[in-house]
Amino acid sequence: MDMDMDMDMGMCGLDELEVLAMSPGGSAASAAAAPVASEDEGDLRRGPWTVEEDLLLVNYIAAHGEGRWNSLARSAGLKRTGKSCRLRWLNYLRPDVRRGNITxxxxxxxxxxxxxxxxxxxxxxxxxxxxxxxxxxxxxxxxxxxxxxxxxxxxxxxxxxxxxxxxxxxxxxxxxxxxxxxxxxxxxxAPAAPAALVAPATTTASAPAAYYHPSPYGGHGQSADGVVPPSKAHGGGYYHADYYSYSEPGQEPAPAAMSPxxxxxxxxxxxxxxxxxxxxxxxxxxxxxxxxxxxxxxxxxxxxxxxxxxxxxxxxxxxxxxxxxxxxxxxxxxxxxxxxxxxxxxxxxxxxxxxxxxxxxxx
DNA sequence: AATCTATCCAACCGCTGCTAG
DNA sequence: CCTAGCAGCGGTTGGATAGAT
Known part of the structure; x- marks a missing residue:
């Protein structure tokens, strides 16, 4: 499409690349291929997210919460659209996001x-x-x-x-x-345990490692267990080992079905x-x-x-x-x-x- | 070893619906 | 009622990687 991204390998030092190799968003290669800002559209970035951007977003949401994505993007210092921030958060950075094999x-x-x-x-x-x-x-x-x-x-x-x-x-x-x-x-x-919470080397002292978990993916053929604690569900609902007892957010987990x-x-x-x-x-x-x-x-x-x-x-x-x-x-x-x-x-x-x-x- | 092909997935885009002014 | 802005959704694409040839 119009993914006219500039490829700038120079944006990451070797140390950063090592960090990126275990970063969300996948491989060092993909991270290294992350574009710098495309200068159109007012210096907005597109393409793969960098660790620094992830941290900015995660830290900001940890401090201020979600919502108002456009203003969030600006306030967090991200040169991204609100849309992009929302997508990155919901699909990748959210602490309860679960990836890996579909059971x-x-x-x-x-x-x-x-x-x-x-x-x-x-x-x-x-x-x-x-x-x-x-x-x-x-x-x-x-x-x-x-x-x-x-x-x-x-x-x-x-x-x-x-x-x-x-x-x-x-x-x-x-x-x-x-x-x-x-x-x-x-x-x-079900995920046996939350993934190890690994903050990149570039993580600042204020970076909330608890919000930052490494990608279980390693590229193609990734197969990792999910990372959701069994008792915590998407959207604040409850996720039981027997997920057929899934109950809606706000509801107490119940032994009987409480599905919507x-x-x-x-x-x-x-x-x-x-x-x-x-x-x-x-x-x-x-x-x-x-x-x-x-x-x-x-x-x-x-x-x-x-x-x-x-x-x-x-x-x-x-x-x-x-x-x-x-x-x-x-x-x-x-x-x-x-x-x-x-x-x-x-x-x-x-x-x-x-x-x-x-x-x-x-x- | 090099090349090709298939697969996977993150991220984008356009569209729609909602809501506040 | 109208309009602009925003959030969310579904479809699509491009790049990375693994496996096959």
Whole structure:
């Protein structure tokens, strides 16, 4: 786009680069590539944030709180737009932001909530403590859409939604149950401890190290546990080891579900039912409610309406085969069926391995 | 070792809705 | 009621990195 950033390697000394190597925002390379101010738009900076900027922002918010981002940016001495400050804070610097692997529970929740609300990332993120809308959006685009593509169907197509609902989500439920029964369970998925609070060498004495945690990322393939203390949730809510008991900010954590809608309780009951009756079939039954069905075809209220036509066509092409697939997934797993003509071999992610799914459920 | 490709994610942009004046 | 400013949202892009060739 118009990311006409000046590349200025000279802005960082070697010492700073060492610091930047463990700084939020990733690698030293990316930090080193941070642009100096683009001189247009009144000396406003764009591009990757530097450690110094992060500290300015964190320190200012620690002292004055969030909000009024434009004036905050000026007051903090940041040559950034308020928008940019807000984004950096919410997506990266906020102390309760959680990054790293999306757990099976989170995947399940994302799939469920997306089936209800479509690309309402912010709304979905509200139910995933510590996760940002940006991260969920990225997850969806890079992971879920990738698999839809490999299945040769539109991510919003009926076929894909059915596979998600009847095959992948039950599989995730199974996995979660296995984790529960295995003892490691969700507790192991939940962040074990807050990340070490490391302030860069350039941190001033007044820099609130408690607000500054290093990125768990190291670039590509990052896999780090989240950094959210299990009892603290995004937005001030409470996050339990059993996150199906997530309660809204301001509410006391409760042993029973206190979700704003029936999402959490539906998932929990599905899990409970599945525990005693067999995961995938029971979940599939509960997930395939008329409510969810009604969502089909309206997944993207803001998207171009032309997609519906495409989806209809896809249904014509796949309906029979997918019906068989899904029927087999929902009946006794003993029956062999003809598999639709998509490729299995490329799935490396075991959470999403269709090969695995087919072996377990269909073959 | 060099090059290519795929993946991931931070950060940007444009748009919309809200609200204060 | 109108308008400007701001906050927030969703879509998109560019760069870094890892893995494949």
């Amino acid at each position: 099976a529970e989170e995947q399940l929740l994302i799939l469920e909530l997306h089936s209800r609300w479509g690309n309402r990332w912010s709304k979905i993120a509200q139910h995933l403590p510590g996760r940002t809308d940006n991260e969920i959006k990225n997850y969806w685009r890079t992971r879920v859409q990738k698999h839809a593509k490999q299945l040769r169907c539109d991510v919003n197509s009926r076929q894909f939604r059915d596979v998600v609902r009847h095959v992948w989500m039950p599989r995730l439920v199974e996995r979660i149950q296995a984790e529960y029964s295995g003892g490691s369970a969700v507790v192991a998925q 809608d029936d999402t959490s309780s539906a998932l929990r009951s599905s899990l409970t039912d599945a525990t005693s009756h067999g995961a995938q079939h029971h979940y599939a039954a509960s997930a395939a409610t008329p409510t969810n069905e009604g969502f089909c075809g309206a997944a993207e209220p803001t998207a171009a309406g032309g997609d519906d036509v495409v989806q209809e066509e896809e249904e014509d092409v796949f309906a029979g085969t997918w019906s068989e697939l899904l029927a087999a997934a929902g009946s006794d797993g003993g029956s062999k069926i003809g598999l639709p003509d998509f490729e299995f071999a490329d799935f490396e992610d075991n959470l999403w391995s269709l090969e695995d799914l087919c072996l377990q459920q269909l073959c």
